[in-house]
Amino acid sequence: MEPLSILTFIILIFLSAFFSGTEIALMTTSKHAVSSLVRENRFGARSLEIIKGNTDKLLITILIGNNIVNTASATLAATVALNLANASGLNQEQGMVISTAVVTILLLLFGEITPKTICTRYSVPIALFVAPIYRVLMFVLTPISFFIEIFLKGIMKIFGGDNFVKKISYQEVEAFIDMSHEEGEVEADEHRQMKNLLSLRDMDAESVMTPRVNVNFLDMEMTVDEACEFFLQHSHSRMPVAGKNTDDVDFMLTFREAFQLRHDGQGKKKLSEISLEKIMKIPLTQTLDDLFGKFQKSRRHMALVFDEFGGTAGLITMEDILEEVFGDIKDEVDQEEIFMKKKSDTMIEAVGSVLIDDILEEFGMRADDLEIPSEYMGETISYVVMAEEESFPTEGVEVIFGNDDEKLSLTVLSVHHNVIEKIECRKILTEEQK
Known part of the structure; x- marks a missing residue:
């Protein structure tokens, strides 16, 4: 009788290891991994997909099996321990203490820790292997698990509903x-x-948009031929079309449409005389993920950004959003913009967006020595000129900072729609320095 009892106990320990270990393997195999295994037509994948589709029933089946096995092993161990205690002259209390200690150690070591460690490392192959077995067990234990599921749903309603879905943050x-x-x-x-x-x-649209002062607008009074030339000058694939001013923008035109109109003999027509596509408009606070979804749904690539007063704040494109994710994207029409061009040791031609700090660094000059106000530091040279002039500058306007020892001259070279495009920066030398 004793050898048979020991063999039965070993089988129960093995079954305990089976339920404990496979629970880890099945629960740690993600649904995405299961879907991939089904596509690969792996053995057991279809069964795994079915049982993972009802995790409540799967867990109930595992727990039923594990509890039956552990209870049976503890009962059997107690019986064997009492028989051994009687045969060796020990009292029943001593036999129960010994049996409890032995069963606890064996269950922990061989029924919990070891199988769970192994199944954690080899979760996918083990899950595939045991899935068909669990599919049968779940069917066999349906009468028991059915009532347990009803009970659990009742409990879950008390704690906030039975339709709870765990969301990943x-x-x-x-x-x-x-x-x-x-x-x-x-x-x-x-x-x-x-x-x-x-x-x-x-992130919102304001954080990545091109500000209005740097946006190139077509004009409703332009002819199609003029629009084509404007496209060639600025290398854009699409542009907004302004009406009375840059706050009056309702339409856009693409490079392809403009040249198709010219090809069709409509080059002399004004843009106001042809049917133009409506431009998408969004607020400054529009988040980039929502905007990306709007671009996809509408099959558009550009939107006008308006401020809280309804005026034009800037322009944003699909490419602007993609560049936030993948970095700078260059296409066949992109050109490398030259921000500063050094003409000589004392002369630099720069775009208006260059910082005054960069100009001083190039010339090796200090703001304090030139008596440049501290509030200008960190600002663009176009801002510095406009602030000094206190008006919209015109071509040829010159601003000079410095003293008898050294001077810095900023001369406006070109202006477009009240925006300074280029400035000539000169380091004026004294006779002694020359």
Whole structure:
């Protein structure tokens, strides 16, 4: 009788290991991994997909099996321990203490810790192997699990409903991406792009748009031929069309449409005389992830950004959003803009968006020595000229800073729609320096 009892006890320990270990394997295999296994037509994948589709019933089946096995093993161990105690002259209390200690150690070591460690490491192959077995067990235990499920649903209603779905937070996704990068599963570029993609929900249109002063607008009074030439000068694939002013923008024109109109013999027509596409308009506060969805649904690539007063704040394109994720994107019409062109040691031709700090650095000059107001530091040279003139500047306007020892001259070279495009920056030398 004793050898048979020991054999039965070993089988029960094995079954305890089976239920404990496979629970880990089945629960840690994600639904995405299961879908991939089904597409690969792996053995057991279809059964795995079915049982993972009802995790409540699966967990109930595992717990029923595990509890039956553990209860049976404890009962059997107690019986064997009492028989051994009687045969060896020990009292029943001593036999029960010994049996409890032995069963606890064996169940922990061989029924819990070891199988769970193994199944954690080899979760997918083990899950595939045991899925057909659990599919049968779930069917066999349906009468019991059915009543348990009803009971659990009643309990869940008390704690906020039985339709609870666990949502993965952005913080968890970010943590997972960081962990994958640290473990070498995700390359540095991929890690950066995924993090940038998640950050789109926290960024608004204002943060990436091209400000109005830097936007090129077509004019309703332009002819199609003039619009074509304007496209060639500025290398854009689409542009907004302004009416009375740049706050009056309702339409847009693409490079392709303009040249098609010219090809069709409508080159002399004004843009106000032809049918133009409506431009998408969005507020400054529009988040980039929502805007990206709007671009996709409407099949558009450009939107006008308006401020709280309804005026034009700037322009944003699909490319602006993509560049936030993937970095700078160059296409066949992009040209490398030259912000500063050094003509000589004392002369630089710069665009209006260059900072006054950069000009001083190039010339090796100091703002304090030139008596440049501190509030100008960190500002663009076009802002400095406009602030000094206190008006919209015209071509040829010159602003000079400095003293008898050294001077800095800023001369406006070109202006477009009240926006300074180019400025000549000169370091004026004294006779002694010359």
